Amino acid sequence: MSIRLDTIGKSFGGFTALGDINLEIEPGEFLALLGPSGSGKTTLLRIVAGLEFPDHGRVFYDGEDITDLKVADRGVGFVFQHYALFRHMTVADNVAFGLTIRKRRDRPAKAEIRDRVQKLLDLVQLGQLGNRYPAQLSGGQRQRVALARALAIEPRLLLLDEPFGALDARVRKDLRRWLRELHDRMGLTSIFVTHDQDEALELADRVVVMDHGVIEQVATPQQIYDEPASAFVFDFVGESNQVPVTVDGDRVIAFDRLLDVPPATLAGMGGAARLFFRPHDAEIVGEGANGLAATVTLVRPNSGSMRVEGKLEGSDRLVEIDVAQGAAPGQGERIFVRPTRAKLYAGTAG
Amino acid sequence: MTSLAADGPRGRVRRRPLFRAPSIIPGFGLTFGLSLTWLCLIVLIPLSAVFIKTAGMGWQHFADVALSERAIAAYRLSFGASLGAAFINAVFGLLIAWMLVRYDFPGKRVVNALVDLPFALPTAVAGIAFTTLYTANGWIGRVLEPLGIQVAFTWVGVVITLIFIGLPFVVRSVEPVLADVSRDVEEAAASLGATRAQTFRRVILPAIFPALMTGFAMAFARGVGEYGSVIFIAGNMPYRTEIAPLLIITQLEQYDYQGATGIATVMLIASFSLLLVINLLQAWSRKRTVD
Numbered sequence: 001m002s003i004r005l006d007t008i009g010k011s012f013g014g015f016t017a018l019g020d021i022n023l024e025i026e027p028g029e030f031l032a033l034l035g036p037s038g039s040g041k042t043t044l045l046r047i048v049a050g051l052e053f054p055d056h057g058r059v060f061y062d063g064e065d066i067t068d069l070k071v072a073d074r075g076v077g078f079v080f081q082h083y084a085l086f087r088h089m090t091v092a093d094n095v096a097f098g099l100t101i102r103k104r105r106d107r108p109a110k111a112e113i114r115d116r117v118q119k120l121l122d123l124v125q126l127g128q129l130g131n132r133y134p135a136q137l138s139g140g141q142r143q144r145v146a147l148a149r150a151l152a153i154e155p156r157l158l159l160l161d162e163p164f165g166a167l168d169a170r171v172r173k174d175l176r177r178w179l180r181e182l183h184d185r186m187g188l189t190s191i192f193v194t195h196d197q198d199e200a201l202e203l204a205d206r207v208v209v210m211d212h213g214v215i216e217q218v219a220t221p222q223q224i225y226d227e228p229a230s231a232f233v234f235d236f237v238g239e240s241n242q243v244p245v246t247v248d249g250d251r252v253i254a255f256d257r258l259l260d261v262p263p264a265t266l267a268g269m270g271g272a273a274r275l276f277f278r279p280h281d282a283e284i285v286g287e288g289a290n291g292l293a294a295t296v297t298l299v300r301p302n303s304g305s306m307r308v309e310g311k312l313e314g315s316d317r318l319v320e321i322d323v324a325q326g327a328a329p330g331q332g333e334r335i336f337v338r339p340t341r342a343k344l345y346a347g348t349a350g
Numbered sequence: 351m352t353s354l355a356a357d358g359p360r361g362r363v364r365r366r367p368l369f370r371a372p373s374i375i376p377g378f379g380l381t382f383g384l385s386l387t388w389l390c391l392i393v394l395i396p397l398s399a400v401f402i403k404t405a406g407m408g409w410q411h412f413a414d415v416a417l418s419e420r421a422i423a424a425y426r427l428s429f430g431a432s433l434g435a436a437f438i439n440a441v442f443g444l445l446i447a448w449m450l451v452r453y454d455f456p457g458k459r460v461v462n463a464l465v466d467l468p469f470a471l472p473t474a475v476a477g478i479a480f481t482t483l484y485t486a487n488g489w490i491g492r493v494l495e496p497l498g499i500q501v502a503f504t505w506v507g508v509v510i511t512l513i514f515i516g517l518p519f520v521v522r523s524v525e526p527v528l529a530d531v532s533r534d535v536e537e538a539a540a541s542l543g544a545t546r547a548q549t550f551r552r553v554i555l556p557a558i559f560p561a562l563m564t565g566f567a568m569a570f571a572r573g574v575g576e577y578g579s580v581i582f583i584a585g586n587m588p589y590r591t592e593i594a595p596l597l598i599i600t601q602l603e604q605y606d607y608q609g610a611t612g613i614a615t616v617m618l619i620a621s622f623s624l625l626l627v628i629n630l631l632q633a634w635s636r637k638r639t640v641d
Contacts, residue, residue, distance in 0.1 A: 084534035098542035
């Protein structure tokens, strides 16, 4: 199912939760809404679901305007962060709920409901646990029940609000991979909200990065990581170093020292700016070369290479770079760091 | 005492420990002992005195007083009116709790305080107020009388008074549980296609049912024991509007202490059995939902 959001806006009291959001989602897409808390991502998801109504703007499903349609009539699957299972019902009754409440005319026969519930429970690998109550399940199992319950009504659109937020890291990773498979196998269109960038980058076809109620960037995970559209995205997604600099023509000055940066970085820049680079996009150069001067404060192993942390001379800022295992400097040593790949954004450092 | 039977030797079938296994929270022995002593002093000893006194009165005397036609009529009124009032309270108490939890409105604090008023008001005051209102020339009685509805000095009056007395119990026991039913669950039901009515009946009501039963039981128990307010409005006609507690007072005034305890014993057994049934019902509905 394709979805189109047309200038969606929403405020609570005086607080603008969403300002004029435009977004198109392709059928079969797995989309992540990524942002810090308060960025409006959950509000946007709830508006798509019909759990919240926008102050202005329209929502289209497959080109049809369903903005005023209530959630009960939209037939979308929604998975809540804290599962929201019905505690007084067995797992099987939870999953069957969406079917048993239908009007008699649309309701499948009892035996058919039982079959479908069993199939769904098998699908989420909980085939034996239909008679349990939610309180008797682990967090990961509960979330799978919630998913099975949402899928029971055969939605074409699956919406997930921080679906793995309350789970521990190990379970989260397994469930993530499994959800991606499920999405592909069932031909769903899915949107999920997360504040975890790893989750967004690993799972999604496209990532929508949000901050303060506006969309900062919509792109594939690769593009988001390699070509962040704004300082916020660079900072929020992946690890990064941020250095306040002054751009004067084709010279970049950082803390009273000249700094060599890749030439492409400079395009259209002048005056105060912020230089961003990733820890693995930097090298240690000799004193003669133009690099950031820093004193090493910490050296530690970091998956295959060494992570070097240093304090920049002339400020309290820290810089982090990755170097090859044999090439790490000692603690307290003075080093010079030059980014090999970087991005400049206008404005002063936040 | 705390480690009693907690750890049997390996290889033997472990019996369920008689007392809870040692806990990290100290003072079980002290707490348990003090609580038991206190309960004995306050509840058990006075109540057993009732039974002992009754046991000494002989069957014939007991049957004459406690199982007389007049006494049975009084039991019927006391228990019937209390059950009816508790039931009505369950419905309207739930409504009030719902309003207090779910909505914000001007004067909410005042409404909140009003709910507790029956707790605080001397019951005689309530009784007199109700009687004044519902007699043939009272504000409400004046309206109802021409319609052929008589409230004061009938069982209807008794029920109305007991509704007043029992109201806070239902509201106050349902309120916190209702506040605890998360929005998520309701939204989940709605997203699965449930109407508001279906959501209430199948999701919310089961969640608050145990609390509702608690409130019902307390309102009922309070109603059975209520004396001060009811005697004003009931009219106290033997066989018709005489409640059991009044009958006890009557026996006392005639210096028939054994007769009074006899009636008390019957009420005690009946109340206890009813509360037990309600408790079992509650346990049954709660068993499955505890986290």
